[in-house]
Amino acid sequence: MDRLIIEEEQIEDIMLLKLHGLIDSGTAQFLEEKFNELTNGDSVRIVVDLQNVDYISSAGWGIFVGEIKGIRQREGDIKLASMRSDVREVFDLLEFNTLLTPYASSDEALAAFESEQNTKTTR
Amino acid sequence: MKKEFSRHISALEEIFTDLDGFLSQEKLDDRITFVLKLVVEELFTNLIRHNVGGRDQVMLDISLESGKLKVVLEDFEVEPFDIASIQPVDISSPLEARKVGGLGIHIVRNYVDDLVYEYLDGTLRITAVMDLEEHDVRH
Numbered sequence: 001m002d003r004l005i006i007e008e009e010q011i012e013d014i015m016l017l018k019l020h021g022l023i024d025s026g027t028a029q030f031l032e033e034k035f036n037e038l039t040n041g042d043s044v045r046i047v048v049d050l051q052n053v054d055y056i057s058s059a060g061w062g063i064f065v066g067e068i069k070g071i072r073q074r075e076g077d078i079k080l081a082s083m084r085s086d087v088r089e090v091f092d093l094l095e096f097n098t099l100l101t102p103y104a105s106s107d108e109a110l111a112a113f114e115s116e117q118n119t120k121t122t123r
Numbered sequence: 124m125k126k127e128f129s130r131h132i133s134a135l136e137e138i139f140t141d142l143d144g145f146l147s148q149e150k151l152d153d154r155i156t157f158v159l160k161l162v163v164e165e166l167f168t169n170l171i172r173h174n175v176g177g178r179d180q181v182m183l184d185i186s187l188e189s190g191k192l193k194v195v196l197e198d199f200e201v202e203p204f205d206i207a208s209i210q211p212v213d214i215s216s217p218l219e220a221r222k223v224g225g226l227g228i229h230i231v232r233n234y235v236d237d238l239v240y241e242y243l244d245g246t247l248r249i250t251a252v253m254d255l256e257e258h259d260v261r262h
Binding site for chain 2: 003024025026054055057058059061062086090093094095098
């Protein structure tokens with residue numbers, strides 16, 4: 001059985017990744033490879049839906065922190081959505097809320113991208 | 124639960140499977156399952172990453188007694204390394220200055236009540252204790 005499954009859904013220029021399973025030291029590399037594949041293909045606006053992820057260790061959080069720097073330099077972003085309470089607790093413990101804004105749902109995260117785009121367009 | 128595991132990241136899947144069995148046997152809830160897996164993974168991966176030398180196998184011993192969950196990891200034929208001496212990561216630093224390393228031990232220190240390092244005759248032993256009754260493992 002796969003321990004981490006990544007579903008992709010392209011919504012205009014935003015990539016929605018729906019993750020299922022767990023992100024630990026054994027599966028984090030799979031996630032890193034997915035991010036590399038996306039950014040190599042110029043996909044830098046990414047929503048990660050964590051509704052079906054019940055565990056993220058430091059190896060997983062390290063991937064998000066490692067990727068976000070390069071993605072923001074390219075005017076993209078990673079938005080995390082639908083974190084479960086245990087996962088969110090570690091996210092807060094590591095004070096990642098100062099680096100990444102968590103969203104209650106994928107729809108909210110997608111709307112935030114749209115809102116940012118509109119702000120840029122109207123400047 | 125006392126068992127030897129391969130000294131490799133790939134052993135984590137087997138470790139988690141065995142932890143599930145232990146937690147189910149002890150009738151511990153999902154919350155404790157989550158925390159115990161975090162603590163075991165972070166200690167196990169730090170051990171693999173930092174210890175020099177070592178046999179192919181490490182020993183993992185987990186027990187529950189009087190409301191205290193004890194995790195003991197033993198690494199054999201290694202040079203001394205005190206995992207508890209790792210400097211805390213600065214989690215308040217901005218993105219540009221953020222370091223990926225050190226997050227694991229920060230997580231462990233938050234969830235355990237005692238973290239003890241012992242080294243004797245080439246064997247490194249790390250003991251982490253969580254008092255389930257006092258803290259509900261939430262700090």
